[in-house]
Amino acid sequence: MGKGDKRSRRGKIFAGSFGKSRPKGKKKNTAANDGASSKSEKKSK
Numbered sequence: 001m002g003k004g005d006k007r008s009r010r011g012k013i014f015a016g017s018f019g020k021s022r023p024k025g026k027k028k029n030t031a032a033n034d035g036a037s038s039k040s041e042k043k044s045k
Contacts, residue, residue, distance in 0.1 A: 005011040012022040 001008050001010075003011055003014040006015050006017065007021065009021045012019060018024050
């Protein structure tokens with residue numbers, strides 16, 4: 001468990017890889033962007 005362990009989250013951050021313990025999370029980013037766009041539309045009205 002540490003930077004040398006590619007199975008742990010910290011090790012994946014150090015190695016720059018993604019997997020089960022460190023998913024890329026594209027779904028969360030798109031949902032957040034959709035929420036931001038709807039808020040900006042409300043402000044423009």
